[in-house]
Amino acid sequence: MTAPKHVEQLDRVVIRFAGDSGDGMQLTGDRFTSETAQLGNDISTLPNFPAEIRAPAGTLPGVSSFQVAFADYDILTPGDAPNVLVAMNPAALKANLSEVRKGATIIVNTDEFTKRNLQKVGYDSNPLEDDSLAGYDVHPVGLTSMTLRALADHPISKKDAERSKNMFALGLLSWLYSRPYESTMSFLERKFASRPELVAANKAAFSAGWSFGETTEGFAVRYEVKPARMEAGNYRNITGNTALALGLVAAGVRSELTIFLGAYPITPASDILHELSKHKKLGVITVQAEDEIAAIGAAIGASYGGALGITTTSGPGVALKGESISLAVALELPLVIIDVQRAGPSTGMPTKTEQADLNMALFGRHGEAPVAVIAPQSPADCFYAALEACRIAITYRTPVILLSDGYVANGSEPWLLPEVSDLPDLRTTFAQAPNGEDGKFYPYLRDPQTLARPWAPPGVAGLEHRIGGLEKADKTGDISYDPANHDFMVRTRAARIEAIEVPDIEVEDPSGTANVLVLGWGSTYGPIGAASRALRQRGLNVAQAHLRHLNPLPRNLGQVLGRYDKVVIPEMNLGQLAHVIRARYLIDVVAYNQVSGMPFVSGQLESMLEEVIKNA
Amino acid sequence: MPSAPLQLTAKDFKSDQEVRWCPGCGDYAILAAMQGFLPELGIPRERIVFVSGIGCSSRFPYYLDTYGMHSIHGRAPAIATGLSVTRPDLQVWVVTGDGDALSIGGNHLIHALRRNVNLKILLFNNKIYGLTKGQYSPTSEVGKVTKSTPAGSADYPFNPISLALGAEASFVARTIDSDRKHLTSVLRAAAEHQGSAFVEIYQNCNIFNDGAFEVLKDSETRDNYLIRLEQGQPLRFGSEGQFAVTHPANSFGLTVEDSASAEPLVHDATQEDPAYAFALSRLAGPDLRYTPVGVFRSVSRPSYDKLVRDQLEKAKAKASDNPAQDLASLLNSGDTWTIL
Incomplete structure (x- = not known):
């Protein structure tokens, strides 16, 4: 019997699970996150994985990792540098060590530190045996061999037993950070429902890891992170892609329209298709189309028929859909295009994040073809951004591009679940009768307020009409090559996007005396917010504002920008919003750009902003 | 009516x-x-x-x-x-x-x-x-x-x-x-x-x-x-009905025979x-x-x-008559927790 271990309180921990693509690190991270959420900590996660499904085992390109930050206060990012690294093999250690703080805990699976595996990643000597890990708190653990021993009596293959080593690691970490394990047990029961022997084996591996923590002298201290003070209510942990899909389902219920998704599989957007395909019960129709163009084409056809057409994709897909988006601009039909941005150009780095599709969303079509553009700022916010995209599409009968990205799409955070009745009412009306004073139907006779034309799906007698991509005469929608009419229609299509009602931008400046404003959009909200908080804690004043609506921009934006000596715009691109702001408001801005495929590290933004503030 | x-x-x-x-x-x-x-x-x-x-x-x-x-x-x-x-x-x-x-x-x-x-x-x-x-x-x-x-x-x-x-x-x-x-x-x-x-x-x-x-x-x-x-109908054509579409025994394909006696395919x-x-x-x-x-x-x-609608109808049979309630259940599914 060992003596009870010392328990230490921490306010924040960042753990990174890293291993081979086949080691189950994403699942391990997910489970740890779920356990942590149950405990009431605030959390933020960052999965990071290669595009290859199974890169050669044990190599650097094959390393997959999952970072989770959890704290007893509200946090905005998954953390700059891990306090704990779990490295399942030498490649995982090598690929991640440079980002781990000195003094951090490193748990390594010693069984994988063989001569061959070390050579594979270019280690001349074993880092566990030389002094290259001096300054870290290294815990060498034979994860594989201990898992195999723990499962020796289980009627499963050696391969299946070995694969359970991630559960051993999860058990150990769950013990170390005092996590509740019930949800993982029930998860295993669900996941392996058809193979009870695997349920037993995985549970046993988890327990073995937990017990190892309890009994080994290697871990003298156990940690606790108290629940965060969060708003009362029901929560679930949610990724951006799932939140986005649920937001679309919610939009269907609140608009009483059929949600129709046309999609072609593409990383990192496919999970939205997977999620939506589960919700037929709520009337969602999904079509996996033959290509990106067919996907948006089918969505346009569905909208024409009175459903809400949606298409989900990533940058390369938006490029292919460009001509069809222009058609939807001309047809003036509701349509939601979701771009989960990834690193480009071309195939780029499909599993890595970037914000470099803003120019394409704003300008990437032939002719004058303006559309509304919005962006979510966090995983849970994807739910509300989806609803907002649908609101604009339905109200203004226009295509809306929603710019998510790999970071918010795959990252997760706790989501305070809303009451359905509090969600916006998105009901609209279809044309049911002729709208002209002469008793005729005019498909392009506009609502004077929204400038939207009637939505007139087929099926109503007396409203038969033809629409198309050719320029249309005002009001009648008949083909028109009249020069003055074209000029009028081009200006009207632009004016109706400009006329979309969007909320004013709000500025967070607790001191009220900041001279520097940091302006962001999309997924940079977390790192910018964390950096701003850190600066304020150090007595430096900075104002933060974040754009959800990128077209049209909030009406008060110019006025807000004019109040500050300096405006800084950090973006994961080469300055696309900065260009827009300079052109639109004729003010200079400080563009701060990173296109590494990884989200900003808040510490780096903090240093950069500090420089700007000091020189302002 | x-x-x-x-x-x-x-x-x-x-x-x-x-x-x-x-x-x-x-x-x-x-x-x-x-x-x-x-x-x-x-x-x-x-x-x-x-x-x-x-x-x-x-x-x-x-x-x-x-x-x-x-x-x-x-x-x-x-x-x-x-x-x-x-x-x-x-x-x-x-x-x-x-x-x-x-x-x-x-x-x-x-x-x-x-x-x-x-x-x-x-x-x-x-x-x-x-x-x-x-x-x-x-x-x-x-x-x-x-x-x-x-x-x-x-x-x-x-x-x-x-x-x-x-x-x-x-x-x-x-x-x-x-x-x-x-x-x-x-x-x-x-x-x-x-x-x-x-x-x-x-x-x-x-x-x-x-x-x-x-x-x-x-x-x-x-x-x-x-x-x-x-x-x-038999595949016989031509101004005089002289052509017949037939299937030659040694071929995968069909052929047209200029023959009044050939037996055309139906x-x-x-x-x-x-x-x-x-x-x-x-x-x-x-x-x-x-x-x-x-x-x-x-x-x-x-x-x-039809196949798509069959799937939809099958799924909808499990729905309540209150979509808002079904949506609430969906949002609250999975591992949830309550903060008091």
Whole structure:
């Protein structure tokens, strides 16, 4: 019997699970996150994985990792540098060590530190045996061999037993950070429902890891992170892609329209298709189309028929859909295009994040073809951004591009679940009768307020009409090559996007005396917010504002920008919003750009902003 | 109270738009045949939709007083798929041409056919690009001299019937613009078919490819060139009934025998195996001898919209009658926790 271990309180921990693509690190991270959420900590996660499904085992390109930050206060990012690294093999250690703080805990699976595996990643000597890990708190653990021993009596293959080593690691970490394990047990029961022997084996591996923590002298201290003070209510942990899909389902219920998704599989957007395909019960129709163009084409056809057409994709897909988006601009039909941005150009780095599709969303079509553009700022916010995209599409009968990205799409955070009745009412009306004073139907006779034309799906007698991509005469929608009419229609299509009602931008400046404003959009909200908080804690004043609506921009934006000596715009691109702001408001801005495929590290933004503030 | 049967006429299907095809274009005949045929369907105008792509043929929807969309190049089958799946109460026609359907839109055509989307697809084949003023098309014969191929085209053409059969189409037919009676009979068969009905219509472009199908129309030649496919009828044709379509024992394909005594095959478009229909589609040579017209294949297979709706209905059977409540349950599913 060992003596009870010392328990230490921490306010924040960042753990990174890293291993081979086949080691189950994403699942391990997910489970740890779920356990942590149950405990009431605030959390933020960052999965990071290669595009290859199974890169050669044990190599650097094959390393997959999952970072989770959890704290007893509200946090905005998954953390700059891990306090704990779990490295399942030498490649995982090598690929991640440079980002781990000195003094951090490193748990390594010693069984994988063989001569061959070390050579594979270019280690001349074993880092566990030389002094290259001096300054870290290294815990060498034979994860594989201990898992195999723990499962020796289980009627499963050696391969299946070995694969359970991630559960051993999860058990150990769950013990170390005092996590509740019930949800993982029930998860295993669900996941392996058809193979009870695997349920037993995985549970046993988890327990073995937990017990190892309890009994080994290697871990003298156990940690606790108290629940965060969060708003009362029901929560679930949610990724951006799932939140986005649920937001679309919610939009269907609140608009009483059929949600129709046309999609072609593409990383990192496919999970939205997977999620939506589960919700037929709520009337969602999904079509996996033959290509990106067919996907948006089918969505346009569905909208024409009175459903809400949606298409989900990533940058390369938006490029292919460009001509069809222009058609939807001309047809003036509701349509939601979701771009989960990834690193480009071309195939780029499909599993890595970037914000470099803003120019394409704003300008990437032939002719004058303006559309509304919005962006979510966090995983849970994807739910509300989806609803907002649908609101604009339905109200203004226009295509809306929603710019998510790999970071918010795959990252997760706790989501305070809303009451359905509090969600916006998105009901609209279809044309049911002729709208002209002469008793005729005019498909392009506009609502004077929204400038939207009637939505007139087929099926109503007396409203038969033809629409198309050719320029249309005002009001009648008949083909028109009249020069003055074209000029009028081009200006009207632009004016109706400009006329979309969007909320004013709000500025967070607790001191009220900041001279520097940091302006962001999309997924940079977390790192910018964390950096701003850190600066304020150090007595430096900075104002933060974040754009959800990128077209049209909030009406008060110019006025807000004019109040500050300096405006800084950090973006994961080469300055696309900065260009827009300079052109639109004729003010200079400080563009701060990173296109590494990884989200900003808040510490780096903090240093950069500090420089700007000091020189302002 | 049952409503009175619809009494529509061709005039009811004429829109107020001025028809803008070249004088003498084969499209006029097809439009007139369609306007003449539609009242027969007994479907109210508001339940009929024509979706087209780009090209001369694709102006078709503007001239019919139904619902219609003139979309973008090649994409009509995709757009119509979204409409058909969400609105099974509508009858959806796709009007396309050889460039629209087989070049830029080839992918959408084959996938609509394999899915068996409930669409009636009319491909006006004039073997030329008309609206862009006379370049060769994917159905133009090898060596075609056009503006873009002054030395003759080097590419081998598609056979649209063979292509549709290869794409698993459940209904495949061919007809000719100038033969209104035959054209109408094929439209009728297509309209009755559940699923994708693919109809190739040989259409004359009198400006850029005049007379492309003349041997099939001229009373001097047509009887010796055309094989009229009729369900259950022997495949015997010719001005004197001198030709018979037979299946040589040593061949996978069919042949035409100039023999009054040869035993012709009896046409059966309902064969599950598409090999027979495919063999028929290979009979014609570059000189159009011998060109079958009529229904090559007509088999029954559940349409895509029906399969999708069946899944939807099955799932909806588990729903409550309160979508807001079902949504609330969905949002609150998975591992949730409560902060007090």
